[in-house]
Amino acid sequence: MVIGSGATAVTLVPTMAEHAAHVVMLQRSPSYVLSIPAEDRVGAALRVLLGPERAHRVVRRRNIALSRGLFKACRRFPRLMHRVLVAHVRSRLPHHFDVDTHFRPRYDPWDQRLCVAPDGDLFRALSSGRASVVTDRIDRFTPDGILLESGQHLAADVVVTATGLRMLAFERIALSVDGEPVDVADRVAFKSMMLSGVPNLAFALGYSNISWTLKIDLVAEHLCRLLDHMDARGHDIVEPVCDDPDVERFPLLDLNAGYVARGITAFPKAGSSGPWTLAHAYEQDVQRLRHGPIEDPALRFAAAGRPAPVG
Template sequence: MATEHFDVLVVGAGLSGIGAGYHLQTRRPGKTYAILEAREAIGGTWDLFRYPGVRSDSDMFTLGYSFRPWRGAKAIAEGPAILAYVRDTARHFGVDRKIRFRHRATRASWSSQTARWTVEVEHDGQVLTFTCGFLLMCSGYYDYAAGYTPDFPGLARFRGRIVHPQHWPGDLDYAGKKVVVIGSGATAVTLVPEMAKQAAQVTMLQRSPTYVVSRPAEDVLANRLRAWLPAGLAHALTRWKYVLLSTLFFNLARNKPAQTKDKLIGLVRRELGPDYDVATHFTPRYNPWEQRLCLVPDSDLFAALRAGTAEVVTDRIETFTETGLALASGQTLEADIVVTATGLVMRLVSGLAVEVDGARADLARSMSYKGMMFSDVPNLASVFGYTNASWTLKADLTAGYVCRLLRHMDRAGATACTPRLADPAMPAVPWLDFSSGYVQRAMDSFPRQGTRAPWKVRQNYLLDLLALRLGRVDDGVMAFTRKTQATA
């Protein structure tokens, strides 16, 4: 089968990949591109996750695209509504016609002689080959094949059903059943109140608490602005409101952690009353924003706790039993169903094997350039969103910056752009400064970051906006070469 060539290959047709397609065809309309999607549908995370109540953990005005206003009534939206939004965006702009489904990219090899990537792709039992001038990875940050489940003692003894939210079975009937949800993150906080509507009892079993914040699912002001103003203007104003508020709150949490912690815990006490043991179940051992905060739309988790249809138990698992779990405190939890909302397995560039001029490129030993490219690896960028804000904010900036790179290369007659680290003595630190378990388990397989720009990964949309939209592309760090120079 003949090898197809594109100016740009995008890997992944989720939120990031659809956005990248829009930016490429809008800002670099002369470039050819295709999107390789390993699965059979558009949507990525929002097509994969089907567990009850699945929803955004960020507001939709920043999780949504800057170029496609979110028109839903809810600022914190359910998964099916987000999936419909992504697919509608792809259809509206014709990006869906660029997607090759069931195309899993497995290997990418760069040749300086030809200034091209050769990408091997699995498709329906065959291995296909594509070439491209630039490779843009929009495949997310976790392994789609399986989530993370600890090696719990006695797991095989349990006679009930064990489910991980990443692959929710369509035939699971939990009505009238006793359910234990293991975990305290966004997934657990979402599942517990939703399952409590039908289950006999739902217990959220956590080893340690997480910060939980209630917010209205609907933004009254945003909905009024839409009624008063043109859609684009209303969307822009609301988007900037959320950007500025989230930036302000994050900086406040980092600069005044004790005061922020007291305020967050006080809000929980107000929800649950003076008799609830907030100190045990809702007071984390870490400071705010050392891990991601969990949003509770319309106080649904707190309402389930007040109603008694759900409970929180803070303890350690001693062992699974035939009928439930025995805890370190001596307490036992009876369960018909156990949901292991215990996290994801982070995976850099979907496990793609990368070679540069015949040599394996170990991305974990590289330095991250502007949070999107890798030192000494040409013409390759990877989208990774913010830990303290919406994923799409950084995805939009990354795709826009790639378009700026392509434009500069065309004007300069360059065929390759490679970040070069001129100061190997610059200290290297973990790529993410985040204490969440799923992050800590994976950091050895991710690149490092430096202590100064452009090698520092900044969790700050405003600074990135200035650097990536207005900063120099030819910054003295990015090396631009022509094909003949690359060959030499």
């Protein structure tokens, strides 16, 4: 038995079903699940026609455009995309399967992360009978399984808890500036990669709505440009300063998933304007981090032994 309905559970269940007699995915509430091809045949053909390097650039841009297009469609037309995604699941499962109970979420698409099933492996496992889904709440564990609030008892030889993710800001690293502890939750993220009032610190936070590493690449590029800029001008210290009283503060992630709600208050904040904003939008970050200027009115540069200039 696997408890959960997120990406971990959706990945585990079909893999375990290949070896176990039967696998039950026990979920408290449904998630959106989208089937995508495990092998990119278009990409394979382009590699033959264009060569690996050029094909990589084309396929990468196409995949980014598809992912961003799906996200924007879900945000702009949530009711339509809800029907499309649920209909997609219905087309992948037998007619008698209770899709409305197990695969019709109560939230809009991309209010939480969208789960992906390569080649529809989860749906194949459910259709074959090697796996099943139960949507209910747990009352308690028993010696041989789990008792649900509905009164149903699920027997289980092994229980895997694919849930309960706990987010930690900076892995609980204790930050300090000149001996004074830094309350990370009280700081604002500059270009979503540095902290207000904390000099010479950069971090990388990936996207919540597209490949995580796309943002990491952009942050690494911008950090290298920043270091080159400092070397060229003899600067040893760089510090973002958020001294605009009109900048409002918002959570760093805009998902309403339970694990985000439980941990996001310990994270830095995003701001309402300027370099403090955080859009989780790749095309915007390309302009800001890859092509945008290094210097900013909110950045203070200084050489070691000299105070950072104000303004």
